[in-house]
Amino acid sequence: MDAPQLESRSGGVVATLALAGTTAAIMQTLVTPLIAELPRILNTTASNATWVITTTLLVAAVCVPVVGRLGDLIGKRRMLLVCSLPLIAGSVVCALSSSVVPMIIGRGLQGMGMGMVPLGIALLRDVVPARKLSSSIALVSASMGIGGGLGLPIAAAVAQYANWRALFWGSAVLAAIIAVLIWFLIPDVPAGAKGQRFDLPGALGLGAGLVCLLLAISKGADWGWGSATTFGLFVAAVVFLVGWGLWELRTTDPLVDLRTTARPRVLLTNLASIFVGFAMYASMLVMPQLLQFPEATGYGLGQSILASGLWLAPGGLMMMVVSPLGGKLTNAHGPKLTLLSGVLVIAAGYGLSLALMGSAWGIMLAMMVISGGVGLAYGSMPALIMSSVPQSETAAANSFNTLMRSLGTSMGAAVIGLVLSQMTINAGGHALTSEGGFRTGLIIGCGVALLSAAIAAVIPAVRNITGTTDKLRSAAEPEKSTVEA
Incomplete structure (x- = not known):
């Protein structure tokens, strides 16, 4: 594909991949408004119902690195199309479910499609012009956060005003649209590791x-x-x-080249990614509960599920606004500064939340700041990774970084969940998280963000390049002429 063709098609490629990432994130948050209702809907226990969420997490964790490596071996476009199939099938299975086992199977199938984001980010290195690369990477990388921020209020509205099955039928339609867009708009790029064997x-x-x-x-x-x-x-x-x-x-031919992963830039970026994922999820666990807790507690704000989702929605929009700015910052000063700036903004957002947690407006403002920081951080990490790995390992390396973020969110859920469940007050015979518990959760989120900043500060800078995009592009240029339109 020559330069004019590359330029003309890049907009559709970026839009498709960003929409794919947003759709994948929406799949993850889809059942959040239904958590309390799942035991009744599926005629099961509350403990069994939690597997509807846990299964997606487990399947995604296993499949993301596998899908990334297969993308390097047999082609990223082909694997993007493969990922769209379980997203469609899983959504349909969930929509038709009336018991817990089919629902768990459907959610597991949806988890298989979560490899779309790292595949899409790796593909950008091949098909987007150099001057647009950093901003495109930032947008597609942040799409997971954007989808999470926007998916919650949308899912809450549908669950409140329509049949819950409409959530899954809607996600099936979205996934089908993504598959069609990938088929028509994403170019077929030769596999970077073609000829190697799968581990x-x-x-x-x-x-x-x-x-x-x-x-x-x-x-x-x-x-x-x-x-x-x-x-x-x-x-x-x-x-x-x-x-x-x-x-x-x-x-x-390893699944993940640990010698490459051990390089200081890659290792420290992955380590920082764990704590960024932790810091992001801590806010998503604390803020909705603060909004929904009864006003009688003295610190709860008494909002409905839908209202709390709407208060948090500007955070998702903030990621969308900040991502292109993060790309420009990366072009000007490198992805290390963008990552460091992002995690410091996250820490500032937590500090703001401690001061403003007494009002819905304050929580919305704090979440906008935290989400803006997440958008900067998430957009910079793939650029750091891809400027440090060979062309033949871009999808696998990005998938491993995505896995590190997911590990961080899981750790965040466990630690913050433990804090909120242990620091309680008795209200009407029920144990409710205390104000001190919420404040402790926010302080932990701030501390973890500062820890990530300390790690980001010691990531080695890229030397002898005029910009990160030059290094990202240089590995891809020799193969450009072989890319099929």
């Missing part, structure tokens, strides 16, 4: 380790952090992941 033992080992780890983190509070089941899962996770790491260092 099946590595995929199985990483999958087993991640399932054990995430199960222990996400269900530890229900099973008991000191229970034999939780402890056994943590031990199994260590055994599987250590064994997986040893295998990856020995095999010729």
Whole structure:
């Protein structure tokens, strides 16, 4: 594809990939307004109903690195189309479900499609002109946050004013639209690692380790952090992941090249990503509850699910506004400064929330600041990763970074959930999170953001390049002439 063709098609490519990321994020938040109603809807227990959420997390964690590597091996466009199929099928299965098992199966299928975002980010390196690359990466990367911020009020409105099945029929239509757009607008780029073999033992080992780890983190509070089941899962996770790491260092074509991952820029970026994911999810766990808690507590704001979603929606819009600005900052000063700026803004947003948590307007403003910081941080991390890895590993490396973010959100859910459940008051015979519990959760979120800032500050800068986009583009240029229109 020559330069004029590249320029003319890049807008449609970026819009399609951003919409794909937003749709994938909406799939994750789709059931949030239904959490309290799931036991009744599915005729099951509250404990069983939580698997509707947990299953998506587990399947996505296993599939994202696998899909990323397959994108490098057989083509990113092909894998984007493959990812759209379980999103459609899972949505239809959920829409038709009347019991918990089919719903869990459908949610698992939706989790299989979450690899769209890292695939899309990696594809941008191949098909977007250099001057648009940083801003495009920032927008597509932040689309997960944008979808999460906008998906909650949309899902709440549909759940409140229409049949809950409409949520899943709507997501099926969205996923089908994405598949059509990918088919017609995304160019077919030659696979960067074509000819290498797929590392099946590595995929199985990483999958087993991640399932054990995430199960222990996400269900530890229900099973008991000191229970034999939780402890056994943590031990199994260590055994599987250590064994997986040893295998990856020995095999010729690894699922994740740990030698590349160990490079200081990649390693520190992935480490910072964990804490950014933690900081982002902490706010998403605390703020809706503060808005919805009864006013009689003295600190709750008594908002409905729909109203609280609308108060939080500007945060998602803020990500959309900030992402292009983050791309310009990356072009001018490099992705390290963008990441550092983003996590410091997140920390400032938490500081603001501690001062303004007594009003819905204050929470909305604080969430806009936090979301703006997340948009900057999320947009910079893929640029840091892709400027440090070979062309043949872009999708796999981005998928691993996405996995680190997901691990951070899981840790955030576990830690903040534990704090909120332990620091309680008695109100009418019910245990409710205390004001001190909410404040502690916000302080932890601020501290984690500052920790991420400390890590970002020591990430080595890129040397001997005039801009990050030049380095991202340089690896892709030799193959440009072979890209099919």
